[in-house]
Amino acid sequence: MALVEVQRISKSYGALQVLTDVSLDVAKGEVVALIGRSGSGKSTLLRCINGLEPIQAGAIRIDGVQVNDPTTNLRKLRQEVGIVFQSFNLFPHLSVSDNITLAPRVVKNQPPEAARELAREVLRRVGLEDKLDAFPAQLSGGQQQRVAIARSLAMRPKVMLFDEVTSALDPELTGEVLKVLESVAREGMTMILVTHEMGFARRFGSRAVFMHEGRIHEEGRAAAMLAEPKTLELQTFLNAVLH
Amino acid sequence: MKYGLQFRDVFAAWESLLDGVLITLLLSACAMLGGLAIGIACAAGRVYGPGWLKRLVAAYVEVIRNTPLLVQLFLIFFGLPSFGIRLDGFTAAVLALVINLGAYTTEIVRAGLEAVPRAQVEAGHSLGLSGLQVFRYIVMFPALKAMFPALASQFVLLMLATSIVSQISVEDLFHAASIVQSRTFRDFEVYVVIGGLYLGLAFVFRGLFAALYYWTFARR
Known part of the structure; x- marks a missing residue:
């Protein structure tokens, strides 16, 4: 199927x-x-x-x-079902880490430490582990889009x-x-x-x-x-x- | 004609003026809290609610914004007793100010909510967040940030507008000034002094709002 x-x-x-x-x-x-x-x-x-x-x-x-x-x-x-948009749509008031962990925390009820570890892992996959605590406005467009991809990956979509x-x-x-x-x-x-x-x-x-x-x-x-x-x-x- | 300025009698009445200031502050604080609550509720209804609620809120906003505050105040204080609803001056004043400020706040909050791009809301839903979670974690903060300057301005205007409650004998700053004036006949001096007091209060409010903005929003 x-x-x-x-x-x-x-x-x-x-x-x-x-x-x-x-x-x-x-x-x-x-x-x-x-x-x-x-x-x-x-x-x-x-x-x-x-x-x-x-x-x-x-x-x-x-x-x-x-x-x-x-x-x-x-x-x-x-x-x-993860989706990544043309205009990134990162949440501007949240740090990279919070952007990524928001859904795992409030939707899947993951504990904060586990969620942060997850954020680190997915950021590693997009090559931006050092941006964990940056804000979207501090990143280039390409970096923002990579964070958006990481955010989507963090939900482990099919x-x-x-x-x-x-x-x-x-x-x-x-x-x-x-x-x-x-x-x-x-x-x-x-x-x-x-x-x-x-x-x-x-x-x-x-x-x-x-x-x-x-x-x-x-x-x-x-x-x-x-x-x-x-x-x-x-x-x-x-x-x-x-x- | 020569007029000798003489502030001594006015300053001698500082205790009544201070009482007036406190009442004005209390009125303003009550009205701001109430007005903000009404504004947020009505704006949410206007933006997310069903059609009939949107129209109801729109009617409330238009009626209040297009009639004088003094008329609204008199309707509540002098008009409602005809229907057996008798309110003391302070309660009537707070009620009128809350209803009035609520209408202006509704429009400000609505603009704030609408300033958050639809794409942000979609991104939230796409991550599996519920409508309430999207509002709480994604919309609220940027909306508050966007509406804050307009809200602060409106609150200062309201604080100044509280002066008309002296018309129903609420003993606010303006009322205190009228008493001092009638006792001393120093009209110019009295109104210069309370003008200065209102100015001082306005600066204090603006300073507080600016500090609040700085600590809450400016660094993000």
Whole structure:
């Protein structure tokens, strides 16, 4: 059984249809790159997967638990699904350590010392152990995003969603974040990434999914699909982003 | 015309003026606490509540902000007895000030709550926090920080506005001044002195608020 099952979902904002009949299965350990023009629905799909956006038709299941079911405990489900945003969304009034330990402490009731040890561990994984007591404003964009990834890792999620996590960064800072993504992927994390980093998608994506006008237009093995796009729309898109 | 300034009689009445200052401080403190509580509750209703509550709070805020405080005070002190509700001067004054300040505070707190980006709230929910936990750990501190300067200003304005409660014979600073004036006929001197006292009180409040801000918020 797939870890993430998206079955024929549709979503609209009033009259505006943003997702139409989208289906996607992601197996444990897969790294799926969602690509496509802005407005094609890829970020919305990601936000539907952890229940931030309601859907009008279809079903989404994570490890067998249905997301769009009013009886599902969304809070519990979200502990299993990490999400990292384009704009980091660190809590500015909390130290790096508190940013990371907040959810483990108040959601999972971990004792403070254990939570702090956990913060140290996840910060080590993103290479920022020395920033334990810094505040977000004292960090560069790349460092903030790495802390955001660490914060998500600290919940020990089964799957992680990344919403254009390098798009708000200066080009020279994207490298350090991609390196962290790489190592998270190598550790076997199941990942779904909305990304414009085609190089990353090609090297680490087990699969690429091209979205166009709210539908999945083309999908396949990442390297093959990006090297030899079948549809005209994907060719046009790749030409635009690569040149 | 020559007028010789003479403060001696005014200063001789320092005890009544000091009593007045204390009443003004007490009134202000009660009104600030009550007004803040109402403001936070109403702002929460306005931002997170159902439609009917939002409209109710909006109506309260608009009615209070667009009528004179003196009218509100008289309605409570002179108007309510028609319906058998008789309040002593101090209680009526506190009630009027709380209701008045509550409306202004609601708008300030609402702006503070709305100043916290929606993305912060989403990030909290994505980590599995409940609505209340998101409010307590993620929204409250930055919101308080954002609203603090406006709130402090409003509180100082309220302290100055307490002077109108002398109209219903509450023995605040302004009331004390009127008594001293009627005894000494030193109008200019009396009002210069109490003007100075209000100024001093305002500075004290601003200083306290600034210190509170510094210790609580400025370093984060």
